[in-house]
Amino acid sequence: MMNLKDTYAGVDPILTTLAQGYMLPETNIANFIAPVVDTPTRAGRTLRFGKEAFAIRDYRRAYGTNIPAIQSRFDSDPYALEQEVVAWELPEEVIENAGEGPAQVDLRAIETRNAMSGLMNAYEVAVADAVNGTPDAVTFLIPEYEAATAAGIGLGYAKWGTYSAEADARNISRSPANWRGATANPITDVLSWKRAVSNQIGVRPNSMVIGSAVFDRLLTSEAILDRIQYTSADSIDVDVLARYFGLERGIRVAEGRKLNDVDGQLLPVFPEDAVLLFYSPLGASDSVMPAGGASSATPAFAYTYQLTGTPAVRPEYYIRERRVVRAEITVERTINMTGLGGTGKIGSAFYMANVFED
Numbered sequence: 001m002m003n004l005k006d007t008y009a010g011v012d013p014i015l016t017t018l019a020q021g022y023m024l025p026e027t028n029i030a031n032f033i034a035p036v037v038d039t040p041t042r043a044g045r046t047l048r049f050g051k052e053a054f055a056i057r058d059y060r061r062a063y064g065t066n067i068p069a070i071q072s073r074f075d076s077d078p079y080a081l082e083q084e085v086v087a088w089e090l091p092e093e094v095i096e097n098a099g100e101g102p103a104q105v106d107l108r109a110i111e112t113r114n115a116m117s118g119l120m121n122a123y124e125v126a127v128a129d130a131v132n133g134t135p136d137a138v139t140f141l142i143p144e145y146e147a148a149t150a151a152g153i154g155l156g157y158a159k160w161g162t163y164s165a166e167a168d169a170r171n172i173s174r175s176p177a178n179w180r181g182a183t184a185n186p187i188t189d190v191l192s193w194k195r196a197v198s199n200q201i202g203v204r205p206n207s208m209v210i211g212s213a214v215f216d217r218l219l220t221s222e223a224i225l226d227r228i229q230y231t232s233a234d235s236i237d238v239d240v241l242a243r244y245f246g247l248e249r250g251i252r253v254a255e256g257r258k259l260n261d262v263d264g265q266l267l268p269v270f271p272e273d274a275v276l277l278f279y280s281p282l283g284a285s286d287s288v289m290p291a292g293g294a295s296s297a298t299p300a301f302a303y304t305y306q307l308t309g310t311p312a313v314r315p316e317y318y319i320r321e322r323r324v325v326r327a328e329i330t331v332e333r334t335i336n337m338t339g340l341g342g343t344g345k346i347g348s349a350f351y352m353a354n355v356f357e358d
Helices: 013-020 092-098 107-132 160-169 186-201 212-219 222-228 238-245
Strands: 036-039 043-049 074-080 082-091 207-211 250-254 257-259 266-268 275-278 302-307 317-319 324-337 349-352
Touching (some): 013 107, 107 302, 186 222, 186 275, 238 250
Parallel strands (some): 207 250
Antiparallel strands (some): 043 074, 207 275, 317 324
């Protein structure tokens, strides 16, 4: 019997290098939210650590008595990669025309980049859906974030009004109004949200993703303009906002769009009125390959587990019946939302689907 691996066509080294070197657009949020981590297997288990490291113990001992010992406890979560495959095809006549004349075009490279763009656009939608929960006709359902307790706010809200009521009930500082209001003070909310995340994982968020409508409002926020006029001569941009909110890793504005197949309109990938505040130990990367220092053992809001060696491009082949050249690009990956809260739900991020609605 022929070995299964003997039937593989291998990979095209040039087109694979091109696919793996594909750089994401500046509007990308997928790898900003969930950095890529290499994994050599298609399924496995990841360790999930608890809060034992924050426990305060008495390590003093009398001579001759037992030495205090610590023992880390952890749970594990299963994961399984999902395979995504896209093929590009070029009619032989198109290839011949592109190779003629002084302005020769490398159609194989162009089609490989186009295919990678399609793969990443689809994955960006998957990451955004994982963040904001399951949308319905009325609102956004956010079941995966830690809920409010008697002492503190929760980490996931559909609208600002619900959050403000819970903050008031717990004497937690909040903005005087939702972020559209003239008296709004977003920094008050952000500081409370950062503290709520820190109470769950022991470290404050360092990253933020905001919808395009939120970004536009922050550019004209009375409270922010009044504050920075004394500290900076720069116009407001994402870098100024990141420094203002104290986010070392930065802010990413979700400008990506997706096509609505029903009416042909372009819709936002990430809700325009939403804010995601989260912690990630890695620097921002716009590459489809693993970020430097990425490790699935490092606590973070989310990771993309990606099979080692992918994306990969199989060698092109000719389909005689249709007279086309075809090549296939494969990537195997999945998003893992890290749960580090007190009840096992997401504790390393704060998410609000609409900061403008009471």
